[in-house]
Amino acid sequence: xxxxxxxxxxxxxxxxxxxxxxxxxxxxxxxxxxxxxxxxxxxxxxxxxxxxxxxxxxxxxxxxxxxxxxxxxxxxxxxxxxxxxxxxxxxxxxxxxxxxxxxxxxxxxxxxxxxxxxxxxxxxxxxxxxxxxxxxxxxxxxxxxxxxxxxxxxxxxxxxxxxxxxxxxxxxxxxxxxxxxxxxxxxxxxxxxxxxxxxxxxxxxxxxxxxxxxxxxxxxxxxxxxxxxxxxxxxxxxxxxxxxxxxxxxxxxxxxxxxxxxxxxxxxxxxxxxxxxxxxxxxxxxxxxxxxxxxxxxxxxxxxxxxxxxxxxxxxxxxxxxxxxxxxxxxxxxxxxxxxxx
Amino acid sequence: xxxxxxxxxxxxxxxxxxxxxxxxxxxxxxxxxxxxxxxxxxxxxxxxxxxxxxxxxxxxxxxxxxxxxxxxxxxxxxxxxxxxxxxxxxxxxxxxxxxxxxxxxxxxxxxxxxxxxxxxxxxxxxxxxxxxxxxxxxxxxxxxxxxxxxxxxxxxxxxxxxxxxxxxxxxxxxxxxxxxxxxxxxxxxxxxxxxxxxxxxxxxxxxxxxxxxxxxxxxxxxxxxxxxxxxxxxxxxxxxxxxxxxxxxxxxxxxxxxxxxxxxxxxxxxxxxxxxxxxxxxxxxxxxxxxxxxxxxxxxxxxxxxxxxxxxxxxxxxxxxxxxxxxxxxxxxxxxxxxxxx
Numbered sequence: 001x002x003x004x005x006x007x008x009x010x011x012x013x014x015x016x017x018x019x020x021x022x023x024x025x026x027x028x029x030x031x032x033x034x035x036x037x038x039x040x041x042x043x044x045x046x047x048x049x050x051x052x053x054x055x056x057x058x059x060x061x062x063x064x065x066x067x068x069x070x071x072x073x074x075x076x077x078x079x080x081x082x083x084x085x086x087x088x089x090x091x092x093x094x095x096x097x098x099x100x101x102x103x104x105x106x107x108x109x110x111x112x113x114x115x116x117x118x119x120x121x122x123x124x125x126x127x128x129x130x131x132x133x134x135x136x137x138x139x140x141x142x143x144x145x146x147x148x149x150x151x152x153x154x155x156x157x158x159x160x161x162x163x164x165x166x167x168x169x170x171x172x173x174x175x176x177x178x179x180x181x182x183x184x185x186x187x188x189x190x191x192x193x194x195x196x197x198x199x200x201x202x203x204x205x206x207x208x209x210x211x212x213x214x215x216x217x218x219x220x221x222x223x224x225x226x227x228x229x230x231x232x233x234x235x236x237x238x239x240x241x242x243x244x245x246x247x248x249x250x251x252x253x254x255x256x257x258x259x260x261x262x263x264x265x266x267x268x269x270x271x272x273x274x275x276x277x278x279x280x281x282x283x284x285x286x287x288x289x290x291x292x293x294x295x296x297x298x299x300x301x302x303x304x305x306x307x308x309x310x311x312x313x314x315x316x317x318x319x320x321x322x323x324x325x326x327x328x329x330x331x332x333x334x335x336x337x338x339x340x341x342x
Numbered sequence: 343x344x345x346x347x348x349x350x351x352x353x354x355x356x357x358x359x360x361x362x363x364x365x366x367x368x369x370x371x372x373x374x375x376x377x378x379x380x381x382x383x384x385x386x387x388x389x390x391x392x393x394x395x396x397x398x399x400x401x402x403x404x405x406x407x408x409x410x411x412x413x414x415x416x417x418x419x420x421x422x423x424x425x426x427x428x429x430x431x432x433x434x435x436x437x438x439x440x441x442x443x444x445x446x447x448x449x450x451x452x453x454x455x456x457x458x459x460x461x462x463x464x465x466x467x468x469x470x471x472x473x474x475x476x477x478x479x480x481x482x483x484x485x486x487x488x489x490x491x492x493x494x495x496x497x498x499x500x501x502x503x504x505x506x507x508x509x510x511x512x513x514x515x516x517x518x519x520x521x522x523x524x525x526x527x528x529x530x531x532x533x534x535x536x537x538x539x540x541x542x543x544x545x546x547x548x549x550x551x552x553x554x555x556x557x558x559x560x561x562x563x564x565x566x567x568x569x570x571x572x573x574x575x576x577x578x579x580x581x582x583x584x585x586x587x588x589x590x591x592x593x594x595x596x597x598x599x600x601x602x603x604x605x606x607x608x609x610x611x612x613x614x615x616x617x618x619x620x621x622x623x624x625x626x627x628x629x630x631x632x633x634x635x636x637x638x639x640x641x642x643x644x645x646x647x648x649x650x651x652x653x654x655x656x657x658x659x660x661x662x663x664x665x666x667x668x669x670x671x672x673x674x675x676x677x678x679x680x681x682x683x684x
Contacts, residue, residue: 061452069411069417069420069421069424069436070414070418070421072412072414075411075417076412078411078438079411079412079438079440082411082438082440091437091448091449091452092437093435093436093437093452093453094411094435094436094437094438095433095434095435095436096420096421096424096436098421098424103428106433107433110403110433110435111435114456221618250618250619250622253622254618254621254622257621257622276563276592276596277592277619277622277623279596279599280592280595280596280599280619280623280624281619281622281623281624282622282623282624282625282626283624284624
């Protein structure tokens, strides 16, 4: 069994310095830390983190609770969180809430009990008592993408209001008047905001959103399919459907294809969240692109700052509309506002 | 601060029973366990798992190290692992190796140090010393999807050889003779096996695989793009490309579109891994479907068995070909073998 003394001997440093370096304390030069890590790696030294974490404060690990590991938006977020964390010397362990409030609470509690240095969370439930409890505890917490209104933790998120207005203008310009939306859960900030922004933009164009044109989804594919089937069963089906995330758009595509209908000829479709598959679908899907990777990086830096005792900083980054062909062929001479065209 | 005595009082049970229930020991009835968990939840009782895990053996947590959190195949696998684990009373924490051998070692080490009851791993590197070390240690390990040849741990995986032969027969029947492949890393079992099975199937049809028709990928999208660009630069470009996972197929689609070419008219494309976007791409992508969710469930049951002291069981489940339109319009009267047609 390799011990800390062996590592100290191999690194040519004192046991105290090796201990400080392995515990992630700052009173160690970068050069010494590199020597220690290299010696520990070569010798296969495996400290007992569980025992060690009772003695020191730092684990150099952060927790990330995402809402749905099947959602490409969240997996891209998770990857950028990991890349930035690694660059700052942290490792990341991930819990998946699967859009369920009880699982969110479970993962937050479980990660906190494992002594992480900080937590990034995108709440599946905007009122989770466990998550609120975590925010008021000693471990730093940063919300990313979604948040719990009224809580103290900093929030790193994107703002889609302007892009949603651009989308409604685009749909209106193509002659669509009966517009429908598939929402995320009302318990999430993003779920509420996207439908509210859509409703506000419609009213700017003199349109209203009838109840039968609001489908309640849960940000997962099956709910998008069910909501779309209900729209297609209406006596007057909508001209266009706005799915409030990429997986509900997938469910909508499934439902439309199963009826033998075509996008955009029979019904137009747009999505919140842009993903790499959308340029390749038939037709390519018009979508609102979030700065996902940037959100992950900024959230990790905010959390690392909190861990280091710096003040909390919230950040809002803008989303933007990417026009493709799923709502109809746009007039090439029309202004795009903040949108890009592919 | 709520203590274990408060939970015992609320549940109407002895402290010893509550302690056994919270430590996941089996000598507690399901009814008692349910009472304890309900009382603990109501009171907001938060045991210190770190301290507790020094006293008892069980954490009711398993670790899952996947190769790439951005790959829809692995996220579907992760979700089925979580669902089955939850049904058996375990929670899951996930580490993402991002197809890097060093990160795989890091996550395996880090999860082992956090005292998990067992580990599921899909190795990014078929020779990882850290993972081999874990297999020979006291914590149960099960390989899922990929494995390390010659190691003792049970393997739960799918077998694609028959489906790859069906794919080559399908391509051959459509008149394609110059066939190319984008491989995964040679350090992975799946990377090696898919290209070997493809080569063997080609030779059955009297075809050979020239070196210029083998693109080295890493199971991530960018490598698929680069390999496809190299194919398109050849004096005689291939008739068809077989991308050995879904993300490399995405990269291939990007490269083909950027050249202004069309699938399948200019070049045919097929993928290993079927994902929910493939029926919606232009054209829909012919793919080899793995029983991904079933793999995750079987792997969790094998791991739970090992944890309970049962003997190790390996499982191989067959993959099958799903014919769509990305290799050409198939003759509707031709036999499909084990393939399905959409």
